[in-house]
Amino acid sequence: MxxxxxxxxxxxxxxxxxxxxxxxxxxxxxxxxFIGPNGAGKSTTIRSLLGLIxxxxxxxxxxxxxxxxxxxKVLEKCGYLPSETAxxxxxxxxxxxxxxxxxxxxxxxxxSKELCERLQLDVSRNVDELSFGNRKKVGIVCALQHKPEVLxxxxxxxxxxxxxxxxxxxxxxxRNKEGATIFLSSHVLSEIQRNCTRAAILKEGKMIACDxxxxxxxxxxxxxxxxxxxxxxxxxxxxNIQKVQGGTxxxxxxxxxxxxxxxxxxxxxxxxxxxxxxxxxxxHFYVNEKANNGEKK
Amino acid sequence: xxxxxxxxxxxxxTFWIWTSSIxxxxxxxxxxxxxxxxxxxxxxxxxxxxxxLTTAFGMDQINFGSLIGFYAIEAGSIIxxxxxFYTALISVGVLAKEEKDRTxxxxxxxPVTRVQVISEKLVxxxxxxxxxxxxxxxISIGSIAVIGETIPWKEISLLHLAFVLMQIEIAGICxxxxxxxxxxxxGIGLGIAILMYFxxxxxxxxxxxxxxxxxxxxxxxEGADIVSSGKLEMKYVFVGMTVAIIGIIxxxxxxxxxxxx
Numbered sequence: 001m002x003x004x005x006x007x008x009x010x011x012x013x014x015x016x017x018x019x020x021x022x023x024x025x026x027x028x029x030x031x032x033x034f035i036g037p038n039g040a041g042k043s044t045t046i047r048s049l050l051g052l053i054x055x056x057x058x059x060x061x062x063x064x065x066x067x068x069x070x071x072x073k074v075l076e077k078c079g080y081l082p083s084e085t086a087x088x089x090x091x092x093x094x095x096x097x098x099x100x101x102x103x104x105x106x107x108x109x110x111x112s113k114e115l116c117e118r119l120q121l122d123v124s125r126n127v128d129e130l131s132f133g134n135r136k137k138v139g140i141v142c143a144l145q146h147k148p149e150v151l152x153x154x155x156x157x158x159x160x161x162x163x164x165x166x167x168x169x170x171x172x173x174x175r176n177k178e179g180a181t182i183f184l185s186s187h188v189l190s191e192i193q194r195n196c197t198r199a200a201i202l203k204e205g206k207m208i209a210c211d212x213x214x215x216x217x218x219x220x221x222x223x224x225x226x227x228x229x230x231x232x233x234x235x236x237x238x239x240n241i242q243k244v245q246g247g248t249x250x251x252x253x254x255x256x257x258x259x260x261x262x263x264x265x266x267x268x269x270x271x272x273x274x275x276x277x278x279x280x281x282x283x284h285f286y287v288n289e290k291a292n293n294g295e296k297k
Numbered sequence: 298x299x300x301x302x303x304x305x306x307x308x309x310x311t312f313w314i315w316t317s318s319i320x321x322x323x324x325x326x327x328x329x330x331x332x333x334x335x336x337x338x339x340x341x342x343x344x345x346x347x348x349x350l351t352t353a354f355g356m357d358q359i360n361f362g363s364l365i366g367f368y369a370i371e372a373g374s375i376i377x378x379x380x381x382f383y384t385a386l387i388s389v390g391v392l393a394k395e396e397k398d399r400t401x402x403x404x405x406x407x408p409v410t411r412v413q414v415i416s417e418k419l420v421x422x423x424x425x426x427x428x429x430x431x432x433x434x435x436i437s438i439g440s441i442a443v444i445g446e447t448i449p450w451k452e453i454s455l456l457h458l459a460f461v462l463m464q465i466e467i468a469g470i471c472x473x474x475x476x477x478x479x480x481x482x483x484g485i486g487l488g489i490a491i492l493m494y495f496x497x498x499x500x501x502x503x504x505x506x507x508x509x510x511x512x513x514x515x516x517x518x519e520g521a522d523i524v525s526s527g528k529l530e531m532k533y534v535f536v537g538m539t540v541a542i543i544g545i546i547x548x549x550x551x552x553x554x555x556x557x558x
Contacts (some may be wrong), residue, residue: 013556039402047402047557050405050406051404051405052401052402052406052556052557053556053557053558054554054556071410071412072408072409073411075406075407075408078406080406082402082403082406084399086398086399086400086403087403088303088307088398088400089398089401090307097301100403100407101407102299102301103299103404103406103407103408105410121362132322142403171520258486
């Protein structure tokens with residue numbers, strides 16, 4: 001079954017664009033990445049899925065439950081970590097976590113205790129005094145303690161230190177192995193590349209690519225590093241040109257023969273041709289949409 | 298019910314601050330009565346000859362020298378205004394504060410329906426308003442007993458019932474508004490309470506502006522009228538309750554469809 005099914009979802013805030021005609025499907029048990037810069041519509045999509053905002057048009061469902069008409073069922077099955085977590089002033093961490101479990105009518109004591117230990121979260125502290133990172137941890141516990149089938153995480157790692165990020169992804173991977181579907185929105189590409197199997201890329205409210213993380217990185221584009229004197233301007237389809245010490249590096253999306261011919265004519269001492277990492281693919285999706293279209297043809 | 302409990306906990310501090318202030322001032326007021334009875338003859342005369350001010354507060358219809366007369370005007374103003382302010386404050390913020398503090402995202406990503414949230418918030422608000430009235434009523438009765446006056450049960454109960462009805466109208470209006478706004482709720486709430494208070498005073502003074510009473514919740518809780526007639530003015534009660542219901546329904550409709558940001 002599809003864990004998340006989105007069909008032509010569109011959301012306008014008055015005249016302002018949120019997302020336009022977004023279609024997407026995530027299979028149960030997938031670790032799915034949702035990539036895009038600020039304002040691309042990631043949060044809008046997520047907030048629509050959770051029924052916090054109502055879509056202008058289109059449909060979506062989570063585990064077969066319609067997000068508009070069966071929102072309560074959707075929420076029962078989901079755990080959600082917002083990008084900015086805010087809690088009721090004056091309450092203690094433990095009280096917030098317990099309140100969250102009570103709203104779900106579940107006893108999550110054991111699970112929450114374990115999560116707090118792993119994330120090193122002090123439950124006796126007042127939520128008003130917490131740092132951004134610690135507030136995030138409270139959010140994580142609230143999103144995970146009821147063992148949801150679908151986890152929706154909106155920029156989960158902001159504010160967490162690297163050790164905590166590692167612990168957090170370990171927990172996510174364990175949950176994923178146990179069968180949970182994970183929908184991870186982020187603009188930190190390395191975490192998508194390391195953890196997700198598939199990803200969608202969002203730009204200005206529209207989805208511009210959706211594929212496995214491997215094939216997204218494995219576009220026809222190659223990352224070329226040349227040591228020596230090489231004139232890149234003679235190549236068409238070269239992007240992200242960077243002069244580095246003693247040479248040049250760039251992304252190349254044209255014919256390999258042309259590249260080799262050009263290389264042969266130049267005074268170079270070394271060349272590396274490699275797959276670009278997701279970061280560079282991403283940049284190319286964003287920075288140069290024209291080139292992107294050309295490549296697709 | 299989890300959420301009602303949560304709401305009550307959240308509002309506990311505000312509740313006790315307002316309730317104890319109002320109760321304390323009412324008690325002071327009652328305790329002043331024996332002191333004043335001595336000079337009451339001249340006082341009554343003075344109060345009933347202040348022209349439009351006298352009519353504004355209904356002091357022309359009432360015997361200021363009797364406990365209930367004195368109570369209706371003095372304590373009435375305190376409970377009337379204080380109760381209206383408290384009610385306006387809590388009900389105008391009840392839905393808005395979640396968005397202002399950005400807690401609505403936390404709350405609504407749990408398996409609760411909007412209707413459930415609104416209903417439980419409404420229950421919590423009404424419970425707080427009623428509890429405030431009960432505490433104030435008990436303190437008031439107690440104070441009257443302490444100064445050794447006979448308790449005018451009928452009038453005082455009717456008076457307090459009128460205060461509750463007045464507050465319910467204000468609560469209904471503010472509740473509806475609360476669904477629309479995100480911040481600045483406090484000012485709007487107090488503004489409405491003050492505006493209504495003055496509308497009622499104006500309506501009392503100028504004969505031609507009597508119709509303004511329909512726009513003010515305070516027309517229901519006119520202490521002087523209630524004490525002198527021994528009953529509530531049903532036409533104002535009817536209008537007031539209708540307005541309250543419209544406010545609440547509006548709140549439900551708006552909040553069920555609202556985009557939470």
